[in-house]
Amino acid sequence: xxxxxxxIPADAGYIDVVRICLTGIAAKQGFAYEExxxxxxxVSEACSNAVLHGSGESNAEPVDVTFExxxxxxxxxxxxxxxxxxxxxxxxxxxxxxxGSTSDLRVGGLGIYLMExxxxxxxxxxxxxxxxxxxxxxxxx
Numbered sequence: 001x002x003x004x005x006x007x008i009p010a011d012a013g014y015i016d017v018v019r020i021c022l023t024g025i026a027a028k029q030g031f032a033y034e035e036x037x038x039x040x041x042x043v044s045e046a047c048s049n050a051v052l053h054g055s056g057e058s059n060a061e062p063v064d065v066t067f068e069x070x071x072x073x074x075x076x077x078x079x080x081x082x083x084x085x086x087x088x089x090x091x092x093x094x095x096x097x098x099x100g101s102t103s104d105l106r107v108g109g110l111g112i113y114l115m116e117x118x119x120x121x122x123x124x125x126x127x128x129x130x131x132x133x134x135x136x137x138x139x140x141x
Contacts, residue, residue: 073138
């Protein structure tokens with residue numbers, strides 16, 4: 001199977017298109033239902049971050065999503081062309097939900113934790129005007 005490239009507007013309403021495409025490609029690759037559902041959550045989070053943080057106020061820049069089938073799994077690249085961010089600091093702040101009550105919960109950081117919990121490999125890079133999140137899932141079934 002070949003790479004599939006999808007470019008969506010920086011609008012949360014288009015993330016469903018990415019999820020549908022991912023479902024079809026992952027099913028064709030032989031992933032189990034549970035694995036596909038995990039990937040959908042992780043990729044949706046990466047796309048949400050790209051839309052929310054990467055496109056600026058004008059939402060003028062698109063989000064590029066590339067599905068790269070592997071012999072043993074699938075890699076999904078999500079790229080936005082907005083402001084860069086310090087992913088190392090963001091990763092250090094990422095953690096599971098903690099605290100005794102909802103008032104103890106802080107906003108942010110959970111997305112990175114979810115991506116890392118649900119995917120086998122997560123890489124992030126960011127430089128002037130471009131942020132890329134690379135998510136890889138291997139077939140375990």
